[in-house]
Amino acid sequence: MSSDLIQVGRVAGAFGVRGEVRITSFTADPVALVDYRDLKREDGSAGLTLTSGRAVKGGVIVRAREVETREQAEALRGLKLYIPRDRLPEPEEDEFYVTDLIGLKVETAEGDALGRVKSVQDFGAGDLLEIAPAEGGATWYLPFTREAVPEVRIAEGVVVVVKPEEVE
Numbered sequence: 779m780s781s782d783l784i785q786v787g788r789v790a791g792a793f794g795v796r797g798e799v800r801i802t803s804f805t806a807d808p809v810a811l812v813d814y815r816d817l818k819r820e821d822g823s824a825g826l827t828l829t830s831g832r833a834v835k836g837g838v839i840v841r842a843r844e845v846e847t848r849e850q851a852e853a854l855r856g857l858k859l860y861i862p863r864d865r866l867p868e869p870e871e872d873e874f875y876v877t878d879l880i881g882l883k884v885e886t887a888e889g890d891a892l893g894r895v896k897s898v899q900d901f902g903a904g905d906l907l908e909i910a911p912a913e914g915g916a917t918w919y920l921p922f923t924r925e926a927v928p929e930v931r932i933a934e935g936v937v938v939v940v941k942p943e944e945v946e
Contacts, residue, residue, distance in 0.1 A: 782862055782863045782864070783820070783860040783862060783863065784860060784861060784862075784863050784866060784875070784877055785804060785820075785858055785859065785877070786804050786805050786810075786811060786814065786817070786859055786860060786861050787801045787802055787803045787804055787805070787811055787817070787837070787838075787858075787859040788801065788802050788804075788856065788857065788858050788859065789801055789854040789855055789856060789857040789859065790802045790836075790837060790855065791851065791852055791855045792848045792849075792851035792852040792855075793839045793851070794848070795848050797841070797847050797848060797851055798839050798840065798845075799826070799839070799840050799841075799842055799851045800834070800837060800838075800839055801837050801838050801839075801840055801859065802836055802837040803836075803837045803838055804876075808833050808834075808836075808837050808838045809831060809832070809833050809838060811828060811831065811838055811840070811859075812828050812830065812831035812838065812840060814828075814861045814865060815827060815828050816828075816861075817859040817860065817861060818859070818860045818861065818862075819859075819860070820858055820860060822860075825857065825859050825860070826840075826842040826843075826844055826845070826854075826857075826859065827842060827843040827844060828840045828841070828842055828843075829841045829843055872924075874930060874932070876898045878932050879895050879898055879907070879930070879937070880897060881894055881895060881935075882894065882930075882935050882936060882937045883935055883936050884907075884909050884937050884939055885936055885937070885938055885939070886938070886940075886941055887928070887938055887940070891912045892909060892911065892912060892939065892941060893909045893910050893911040893912045894909070894912075895907050895908070895909060895910075895937060896908045896909065896910040896917055898922065899919070904921060904922070904923070905921075905922035906919040906920065906921055906922060907919065907920045907921075907922050907927065907937070907939075909939075920939055925940065926940055926942075927939050927940075928940065
């Protein structure tokens with residue numbers, strides 16, 4: 779994948795019988811996908827050209843120039859959709875794009891390596907960093923709060939954390 783592309787969604791399948799496409803959005807505002815309009819495939823080639831859309835739970839229902847039938851929409855199921863990184867707005871202070879956090883080294887304030895950020899999850903109570911331990915074994919979760927994660931140094935590729943007393 780080209781490093782200047784950011785995944786913003788994935789085709790979930792067809793919606794209705796007139797060629798509308800359901801897309802699971804990875805943007806804060808799902809309708810932002812319609813504003814981006816020209817979505818790319820993972821290799822940078824043309825993906826979908828969105829002409830209209832509306833928000834639904836978990837994503838958007840869109841019309842795309844390339845899709846006219848339910849069968850065409852269904853055939854796209856699973857297609858990952860990207861935009862060039864430079865089309866994203868700069869994050870505010872203390873805001874981060876999830877894609878920038880994945881893979882960062884996780885260390886204590888003393889510099890002890892704890893692992894890497896495997897994913898960022900939200901099960902309903904706020905963002906959690908899923909940490910893959912440096913020495914292998916089961917992943918563990920850490921709340922993505924200032925108390926638990928006092929420093930995020932994207933340029934250095936490091937997240938400084940306060941390790942919980944016990945991680946099972």
